Amino acid sequence: MQPYKKLYTYWFSVIIYDREVEFAEKWIKSWKLKEQMDGAARSGKQNIVEGSDDMDVSLKVAINLTGIAKGSLEELTGDLEDFLRQRKLDKWDKNDPRVLLLRAKSAQLVRNLSDLSVLSKEREAEELLKTIELPEHCFSIAKLRR
Secondary structure, eight states: OOGGGGGGGHHHHHHHHHHHHHHHHHOOOOHHHHHHHHHHHHHHHHHHHHHHTTTTTTTHHHHHHHHHHHHHHHHHHHHHHHHHTTOOOOOOOOOOOOHHHHHHHHHHHHHHHHTTTTSSHHHHHHHTTOOOOOOOGGGEEEOOOO
């Protein structure tokens, strides 16, 4: 397996990307916005991969790509915050029990995925990634249908 798959940041970015695609397919009607959000999430993940690969060549390039990844994920965060604001939905506090549960599940998954001795096949990683899902109660369905 590639060395970047040992990085927690890589696996968190995979979770973010996969859940963003799931979210956008379900809730975003604008093709253009969906493509932008998908692109920002993918860019965050891919720049972590490229930055890790470039570490052998140039630390400066690796740091720059990490900054680009952060910027892409900040762009995605902005789009998601816009989604909530425009629908008058609450943003959950970082100490909300639902957030803490999702973070705990994600952290455990990332620890398992980054421990390469546990994984013998890519398929096992894919199956583990499917265990983190967006909570169905993330949004008030009544408010979204207005």
